[in-house]
Amino acid sequence: MESQLGLIEQSFDLRYSGWVREALNELPDSFTITDPCISGHPIVFVSNGFLKIFGYSKDEVIGRNGRVFQGPETDRRSVMEIREAIREERAIQISLLNYRKDGTPFWMLFHMCPVFSKEDGRVINFVGVQVPIPKRPRHSGHTAVNSCENGAQLYKGAFRCCRREVCSDTVVELGRASALDSVSNPDDGEVGINDPCEARELEKRKANAAASNILSILTRYSELSGKLVCGKCCSVSGMGLLGSSLNISLGRIKQSFVLSDPHLPDMPIVYASDMFLELTGYARHEVLGHNCRFLSGLDTDPATQYQIKEYIRTEQPCTVRILNYRKDKTPFWNLLHISPVRNATGKVAYFVGVQIDDSCKNQEENGLSPHRRQLGVVGAVKVAVRSLSMGASTS
Amino acid sequence: MMLRIKRVPTVVSIYQKEEAEEGGCGRNCLRNCCLPGAKLPLYAFKRVNKISCDSGLVDFEDKEAPVAFLDSLLLGEWEDRMQRGLFRYDVTACETKVIPGEYGFIAQLNEGRHLKKRPTEFRVDKVLQPFDENKFNFTKVGQEEVLFQFEPSYDDEVKFLPSAPIDVENSPSVIAINVSPIEYGHVLLIPRILECLPQRIDHESFLLALYMAAEAGNPYFRLGYNSLGAFATINHLHFQAYYLAVPFPIEKAPARKITTTNSKVKISDILNYPVRGLVYEGGKTLEDLSNVVSYSCICLQDNNIPYNVLISDSGRRIFLFPQCYAEKQALGEVSPELLDTQVNPAVWEISGHMVLKRKKDYEEASEGNAWRLLAEVSLSEERLQEVKDLIFEAIACNIDDDKGVTPTSLEGSDVTTQSLEDADALTGSHPSMVPA
Numbered sequence: 081m082e083s084q085l086g087l088i089e090q091s092f093d094l095r096y097s098g099w100v101r102e103a104l105n106e107l108p109d110s111f112t113i114t115d116p117c118i119s120g121h122p123i124v125f126v127s128n129g130f131l132k133i134f135g136y137s138k139d140e141v142i143g144r145n146g147r148v149f150q151g152p153e154t155d156r157r158s159v160m161e162i163r164e165a166i167r168e169e170r171a172i173q174i175s176l177l178n179y180r181k182d183g184t185p186f187w188m189l190f191h192m193c194p195v196f197s198k199e200d201g202r203v204i205n206f207v208g209v210q211v212p213i214p215k216r217p218r219h220s221g222h223t224a225v226n227s228c229e230n231g232a233q234l235y236k237g238a239f240r241c242c243r244r245e246v247c248s249d250t251v252v253e254l255g256r257a258s259a260l261d262s263v264s265n266p267d268d269g270e271v272g273i274n275d276p277c278e279a280r281e282l283e284k285r286k287a288n289a290a291a292s293n294i295l296s297i298l299t300r301y302s303e304l305s306g307k308l309v310c311g312k313c314c315s316v317s318g319m320g321l322l323g324s325s326l327n328i329s330l331g332r333i334k335q336s337f338v339l340s341d342p343h344l345p346d347m348p349i350v351y352a353s354d355m356f357l358e359l360t361g362y363a364r365h366e367v368l369g370h371n372c373r374f375l376s377g378l379d380t381d382p383a384t385q386y387q388i389k390e391y392i393r394t395e396q397p398c399t400v401r402i403l404n405y406r407k408d409k410t411p412f413w414n415l416l417h418i419s420p421v422r423n424a425t426g427k428v429a430y431f432v433g434v435q436i437d438d439s440c441k442n443q444e445e446n447g448l449s450p451h452r453r454q455l456g457v458v459g460a461v462k463v464a465v466r467s468l469s470m471g472a473s474t475s
Numbered sequence: 476m477m478l479r480i481k482r483v484p485t486v487v488s489i490y491q492k493e494e495a496e497e498g499g500c501g502r503n504c505l506r507n508c509c510l511p512g513a514k515l516p517l518y519a520f521k522r523v524n525k526i527s528c529d530s531g532l533v534d535f536e537d538k539e540a541p542v543a544f545l546d547s548l549l550l551g552e553w554e555d556r557m558q559r560g561l562f563r564y565d566v567t568a569c570e571t572k573v574i575p576g577e578y579g580f581i582a583q584l585n586e587g588r589h590l591k592k593r594p595t596e597f598r599v600d601k602v603l604q605p606f607d608e609n610k611f612n613f614t615k616v617g618q619e620e621v622l623f624q625f626e627p628s629y630d631d632e633v634k635f636l637p638s639a640p641i642d643v644e645n646s647p648s649v650i651a652i653n654v655s656p657i658e659y660g661h662v663l664l665i666p667r668i669l670e671c672l673p674q675r676i677d678h679e680s681f682l683l684a685l686y687m688a689a690e691a692g693n694p695y696f697r698l699g700y701n702s703l704g705a706f707a708t709i710n711h712l713h714f715q716a717y718y719l720a721v722p723f724p725i726e727k728a729p730a731r732k733i734t735t736t737n738s739k740v741k742i743s744d745i746l747n748y749p750v751r752g753l754v755y756e757g758g759k760t761l762e763d764l765s766n767v768v769s770y771s772c773i774c775l776q777d778n779n780i781p782y783n784v785l786i787s788d789s790g791r792r793i794f795l796f797p798q799c800y801a802e803k804q805a806l807g808e809v810s811p812e813l814l815d816t817q818v819n820p821a822v823w824e825i826s827g828h829m830v831l832k833r834k835k836d837y838e839e840a841s842e843g844n845a846w847r848l849l850a851e852v853s854l855s856e857e858r859l860q861e862v863k864d865l866i867f868e869a870i871a872c873n874i875d876d877d878k879g880v881t882p883t884s885l886e887g888s889d890v891t892t893q894s895l896e897d898a899d900a901l902t903g904s905h906p907s908m909v910p911a
Binding site for chain 1: 544546547548549550551552553554555558565567568569570571572573581634635636637659660694695718719720721722726727729730739756757759788791792
C-alpha cells in the first residue's frame with residue numbers, strides 16, 4: 081500500500097509544480113482529481129470543499145476510488161454512464177446519489193471532465209466536481225414530471241450542455257423518442273429522498289464554472305512544470321500507437337507482455353506492460369516502436385527466432401523458450417508465448433507476446449501455473465482488443 | 476393443442492447429438508462410465524453477501540489477487556481450449572460492430588454458429604418439462620469441455636485447486652465451454668450438474684449465478700438464462716455467460732421504479748425499449764435480491780410464461796423479460812421477413828447483442844431493424860400488467876410476508892451507516908484481468 085500512496089503523491093508532484101494544491105484549495109468548490117493511469121483509478125487530490133460536504137478527512141479519501149461514495153440507492157445505470165464516459169475519455173454531467181461519511185445520502189450534480197497531456201494526448205487526470213442539489217418539493221407541472229422521473233431525459237440535457245463547453249467534439253444528438261414525455265408519474269406529491277432529482281441551471285452553471293477554474297489552475301501549474309495539460313483532446317502524436325482506452329484497459333493486466341503490430345514495417349512493439357519493463361530493465365520509450373528482437377543477443381538460438389517468425393507468418397499461437405537479454409546485458413531464459421489477436425473486423429490486428437522468466441516458471445500463484453497465467457493474459461488482451469475496436473461509440 | 480416450432484438447435488458441446496445415446500462411451504464424459512476417479516480444477520468462491528466491505532474503510536483493492544483471479548482463470552482456461560481446437564470456430568474471427576444509433580445495438584456476422592442441418596421440432600408451450608435422460612444433457616459433455624468446478628468456499632477464503640476430485644454424492648456445479656460461442660469466453664454455468672435438474676430456476680441455482688457475477692466483479696461479464704419456450708434448447712439447468720467489453724443496449728434503457736420490497740429490492744419498469752420487462756436492483760444482501768428475482772421466475776414458470784433473464788453489472792442489476800415470440804412463431808404470427816433472419820430472440824438478442832447468420836442481414840443491420848425484431852418479442856402492455864400482478868402477488872406472499880408489498884414505500888430514513896464499496900470496476904478500478 082505504501083508504494084501506492086507514494087505513486088499518488090508523485091502523480092501530482094511530477095505533473096504540476098509546487099503550490100498547485102494550495103491554489104486548488106483556494107476554490108470553495110467540492111471536487112476530486114483522479115489519476116486513471118494508477119491501478120484502481122484513485123483520487124490523487126481532494127478539495128477542502130469536498131471534505132466539508134462529505135465529512136471525511138483527507139487521508140480517508142486520497143487513494144480511494146470514487147465509487148466508495150456511492151451506496152445502495154445510487155442508481156446503477158448512472159454509475160454505468162460514468163464508467164463509460166471515463167472509458168471514452170469524455171466529459172459527463174449527471175445527477176447522482178452519494179453518501180457522506182455518516183451514511184446519509186444526498187443528491188449532487190456530478191460533473192466530470194478529462195485532462196489531457198499536450199505532448200501525447202493521453203488522459204492524465206479526471207476532474208470530478210460535486211454540486212449538491214437541495215431537496216425541493218415536486219410540482220406537478222409537465223416539465224417537472226419529465227425531468228424528475230426520467231433519468232434519460234436528464235442525462236441527455238445535462239450531457240449536451242456539458243459537452244459544448246468542455247469538449248470540441250461534435251455533439252451527438254440523442255434524439256430520444258417523444259414517448260418519454262408522456263410517462264405518467266404515479267408518485268405525485270412528496271419527493272422521497274431517493275427519488276431522482278434534477279439539477280437546475282444554477283447547479284449546472286456552478287459545476288461548469290468550478291470545472292473551468294480547476295482546469296485553469298491545472299493548466300497554469302502544468303506550464304510551470306513544463307508538462308502541459310489541456311482540457312481538450314489534442315491531436316495524438318507519438319503516443320498514437322494505440323487508442324487511449326485500449327492503453328488504459330491493457331494497463332490493468334499485471335503481467336509482462338507486449339503487443340506488436342504486424343501491419344507496420346518491421347512489426348514494432350506498440351504496447352509494453354509495466355511488468356515487461358521491470359523484467360527487461362528498459363524504459364517504455366526505449367521499446368515502443370522497436371521490434372522485439374532487441375531482446376535477443378549473442379547466444380540466442382537463431383532457430384528459435386526463425387520458429388517464431390514462422391508461427392507469426394501462419395498466424396498460429398506458439399510457446400518457445402528463448403534466451404533473452406535485459407538492458408543491463410544479463411541473460412535470462414524467456415518462456416515466451418505468442419498469439420495472434422484479432423480486432424472487431426475479425427482480422428489479426430496484433431500479436432501478443434507474454435514473457436515468463438524461466439527461473440520463475442515453477443512458481444504457482446494461487447494454484448495457477450505460469451503457463452495458464454500466460455493464457456489468461458492472451459484472453460484478456462483478446463477481449464479488450466476486440467471489444468474496444470467495435471466502433472461507433474454512441475453517446 | 477400443442478405448440479411447436481422448428482429450429483436448428485445450437486451445438487453447445489462436442490458430444491451433443493439429437494438421437495438417444497447408448498450407454499457407455501469411452502469419451503471421458505461425466506457419467507458413471509467415466510466419472511469415477513476423475514478430477515477437475517475447483518474454484519471455491521467467497522460468498523459475498525453484500526457487495527460491500529464491513530469495516531468501512533478497508534479498500535477492496537487490498538484483495539487484489541483473488542478478485543482478479545476468476546477472470547484470469549476463466550480466460551486462461553478458455554484460451555487453452557481454443558488452442559486445443561475444442562471450439563467449432565474462432566469467434567474472434569467473426570466480424571462484429573456496434574450499430575450507430577441511440578442504443579448501440581451490437582451485431583455479429585457468424586455464419587459458422589448455426590448448423591446447416593435439418594431443424595428439429597421443439598415444444599414451446601410448456602415452460603416446465605421433466606428431465607429426459609435420453610436427450611442430450613451436460614453429463615454427456617467431455618471432461619475437457621469443463622473448465623472447473625465452482626463451489627462456495629466454506630471458510631470464506633477464495634481457494635483454487637488445480638486438480639480436485641469430483642464429489643459425486645454432493646454434486647458440484649461446473650463451468651463448461653460453449654463450443655459454439657457467441658463471444659470470447661462464452662461458458663455455461665451448470666448448477667449441481669450430476670443432479671440433472673431440468674431447465675427451471677430455483678433459489679439456490681439463481682443465487683449461484685449471482686455469486687458468479689459478483690465474484691467475477693467485471694461489468695462486462697454477464698450471465699443470461701433462457702427458459703424453455705424462450706429459446707433454451709437443452710432441458711438441463713444452465714446459465715450462459717461471456718465477456719463483451721461494451722455496454723449492452725438494455726443497460727442503457729431508462730427505468731421507472733414500481734416498488735421496493737421490504738428487503739429493499741427495487742423493481743422497475745424498463746422504459747423506451749422494444750421489449751417490455753422488469754429490472755431488479757438493490758436489496759440488503761445479495762440473497763435478498765436473488766430471492767426476489769427467483770420468486771418472480773418461479774411464478775412465471777408456474778404460470779407457463781416463457782421468459783429470459785439477464786444478470787448484469789456484476790450481479791447488481793437483473794433484467795427479467797417475459798416473452799411470447801416462440802408462441803407467435805408457432806401460431807404463424809411472425810412475418811416471414813423476420814423468420815428469414817433466423818434470429819431466435821433469446822436473452823442476448825433481447826439485451827441487444829444480435830448474432831446474424833447472413834451477410835446481408837449484417838450489412839443492413841440497423842437500430843430500426845433490431846428494434847422491429849425485438850418488438851415482436853415483447854408482451855403487450857396489457858399482458859405485461861397481468862404478468863406483473865402475478866409476480867407482485869408471488870413476491871408479497873413469499874418475501875414480504877403479511878406486511879404486503881408496499882407500492883411506493885421507500886424507507887428513506889433507514890440508511891446504512893457503513894461506507895459501502897462496490898466490487899465492480901468503475902473504470903477497472905480493481906485490477907480484474909479483463910480490462911473494463
